[in-house]
Amino acid sequence: MNQPTSLTGRVHVILPAYNEADSLPSLLERFAELNTAHPELRLRVLVVNDGSADATAEVASRSYGNLEVTLHNHERNMGLGQAMLTGLQRTAASLEAGDAIVAMDADDTHDVNLIPIMADRLAQGSDVAIASRFVAGGCDRTAPPFRRLLSRGAAVVFRTIFPLESIGDFTSGYRMYRGSLVQNAVRHWGNRLIEEDGFACMVELLLKLRYWGPVLSEVPMILRYDRKMSVSKLKLMRTLRQYVQLAIRNAVTPTPRELRYVSC
Numbered sequence: 001m002n003q004p005t006s007l008t009g010r011v012h013v014i015l016p017a018y019n020e021a022d023s024l025p026s027l028l029e030r031f032a033e034l035n036t037a038h039p040e041l042r043l044r045v046l047v048v049n050d051g052s053a054d055a056t057a058e059v060a061s062r063s064y065g066n067l068e069v070t071l072h073n074h075e076r077n078m079g080l081g082q083a084m085l086t087g088l089q090r091t092a093a094s095l096e097a098g099d100a101i102v103a104m105d106a107d108d109t110h111d112v113n114l115i116p117i118m119a120d121r122l123a124q125g126s127d128v129a130i131a132s133r134f135v136a137g138g139c140d141r142t143a144p145p146f147r148r149l150l151s152r153g154a155a156v157v158f159r160t161i162f163p164l165e166s167i168g169d170f171t172s173g174y175r176m177y178r179g180s181l182v183q184n185a186v187r188h189w190g191n192r193l194i195e196e197d198g199f200a201c202m203v204e205l206l207l208k209l210r211y212w213g214p215v216l217s218e219v220p221m222i223l224r225y226d227r228k229m230s231v232s233k234l235k236l237m238r239t240l241r242q243y244v245q246l247a248i249r250n251a252v253t254p255t256p257r258e259l260r261y262v263s264c
């Protein structure tokens with residue numbers, strides 16, 4: 001299981017962004033403020049611009065105080081899964097001991113102030129800290145009803161099939177991972193770490209990381225969907241179908257032999 005190491009390294013943030021020019025500036029301003037208030041996090045932000053048709057690349061290239069922002073462009077739109085894979089692979093290649101990785105939405109609906117709380121969780125021994133809408137203190141009241149239903153339904157299904165330390169929010173796109181855990185997974189799975197091209201990639205990642213027996217915990221998140229400027233890119237029926245396929249595929253797939261005895 002996990003090593004009780006403290007979070008001694010930096011926090012690398014991955015922002016997959018598709019047409020987020022309206023939301024990114026306010027989010028990056030919030031990060032600049034967080035960086036000033038918490039210099040110990042030594043934040044480093046990677047924007048993966050996934051072939052956006054708007055000014056996402058331009059706003060990500062502006063300066064935001066002392067915040068270190070790097071832009072990676074996909075020539076064309078390749079989907080959230082590929083953007084996450086690019087972000088994880090690039091970040092894993094530059095990690096140092098004690099570093100952590102955060103992935104979150106670029107639409108400014110996720111509260112950056114959860115990052116120090118998640119960092120504390122990692123320092124206390126968690127390997128993945130999930131920003132959760134479904135624990136006491138969490139809330140997704142500002143999201144549209146169908147979206148709330150989808151996330152809840154997916155949580156019930158995945159919790160039943162994979163009792164991962166009773167995680168409530170399987171589909172949350174906002175999580176902090178111990179860097180070494182992601183490095184192990186990137187090393188093992190390579191480009192197969194994320195094969196889902198849509199929103200199901202977040203669940204797929206959690207299911208693949210589970211082979212290392214990570215300690216998971218949740219911190220309450222109040223989703224600020226009321227701040228959303230961009231249209232949601234989530235296709236409801238497509239995502240639902242992907243969740244069902246993913247659940248079935250994983251339920252019938254035995255643990256790969258070489259991963260039977262690995263640990264974080």
Ligand SMILES: Nc1nc2c(ncn2[C@@H]2O[C@H](COP(=O)(O)OP(=O)(O)O)[C@@H](O)[C@H]2O)c(=O)[nH]1
Pocket residue numbers: 015016017018019020048049050077078079080081083084104105106107109173231232233234
């Ligand atoms: N790179 C990339 N990011 C995407 C794509 N679709 C959505 N995203 C990003 O994934 C995150 C989640 O999408 P979002 O529209 O916020 O979904 P919602 O908040 O769940 O309705 C946002 O940061 C989007 O910019 C895509 O095709 N490529």
Ligand SMILES: [Mg+2]
Pocket residue numbers: 105106107109
């Ligand atoms: Mg979002």
